[in-house]
Amino acid sequence: MEITFLGTSAMVPTKNRNHSAVLLRYKGENILFDCGEGTQRQFKIAGIKPTKITKILISHWHGDHCLGLPGLIQTLEKEGYSKTLEIYGPVGTKKRIKSLLGVFDSAKTIEIKIMDIKKRKFFENKDFLLEALPLKHGVRNLGYCFTEKDRRRINLNYVKKLGLSKGPLLGKLQQGKAVKLNGKTVSLDKSTYIVKGQKISYVTDTRPCRNALVIAEGSDLLIAEGCYLHELYERAKEVMHMTAREAALLAKQSSSKKLILTHFSQRYKKTDVLEKDAKKVFKNTLAAKDFMKVKV
Ligand SMILES: [Zn+2]
Ligand SMILES: [Zn+2]
Structure with a gap:
């Protein structure tokens, strides 16, 4: 699993930081969390083809999280995007995208499936689960988490000792099914082991709240906003954002x-001060930079 930070700025971009966008690559999936203005250019600089995107998850409809959508979609049309682009977001997303795409002349050559998220578990396949819950930002805003499913693996040493090498039988074991060898049932506990799936959560533009905690619970990686230093706590409360230290507290709790x-x-200008502030509460903290890649 690989995470690429394509933009790490809040409402206003800076010389070195673009608006919000985070790409999660997992097997054939490329899931984009938010799509701030200029995100497609960030893809170019990062050397990633935007046509790889499979899903876009919009947290909320403040410009710094969604204004990159029209340009990105236009480029996907031009590049002959052949998949169905799935866009998810809070209730109202469908209506907003339709009006957004109605503003400019579009070839409308790509298929787009837009979904308003109305329940916590909104996507599941054999490999992973996507969940969302409303946060506290004064407008409809969703926190997201991606949870990889646990996988059963074969204990090769054990099955080798048993002399079990037939593909179909190993396949059955991997699926957790009972297998008999010379009339005896092979112990599933000994012949296989469970690899725990990883969890990545994305919590931005919110005051600390119960749902943020639920979304972040037990994450291998929590991506959270650290908008301000703690000295601006009152400001953070007023504009409904989190300070870096509050994000750290969320990671800890x-x-x-x-x-x-x-x-x-x-x-x-530099974000190491925010990292330092958060580390007082939660040591394993890193401040993201545009184009930073992290393997999970
Ligand atoms: Zn924002
Ligand atoms: Zn916002």
Whole structure:
């Protein structure tokens, strides 16, 4: 699993930071969390083809999280995007995208499936699960998490000792099914083991709240906004954002393993001060930079 930070700025971009966008690559999926203005150019600089995108998850409809959509869609049309582009977002997303795409002349050559998220678990396949819950930002805003499913693997040493090498039988074991060898049932506990799936959560533009905690719970990686230093706590409360230290507290309370801060206010030229502030509460913290890649 690979995460690429394509934009780490809050409402106003800076010389070194573009608006919000995070790409998660997993097997054949390329899931884009938010699509701030200029995101398609960030793809170019990162050397990733935007036609690889499979799903776009919009947290909310403030411009810094969605204004990159029209340009990106126009480019996908031009590049002959052949998949069905899935766009998810809070209730109202369908209506907003339709009016957004109605503003300019579009070839309308690509298929777009837009979904307003109305329930927590909104996507599931054999490999992973996507969930969303409303946060506290004064407008409809969703926190997201991606949870990889646990996988059963074969304990090769054990099955070798048993002399079990037939593909179909190993396949059955991997599916957790009972297998008999010379009339005896092969122990599933000994012949296989479980690899725990990873969890990535994305919590931005919110005050700390119960749903943020639920979304972040037990994350291997929590991506959260660290918009301000704690000295601007009152400001953060007023505009319904989190300080870096509050993001750290969220990481700690949710028993997350790692925290990466993003969505930084333009007032901070360098973000190491925010990282330092958060580390007082949660050590395993990193401040994201545009184009930073992280393997999970
Ligand atoms: Zn924002
Ligand atoms: Zn916002």
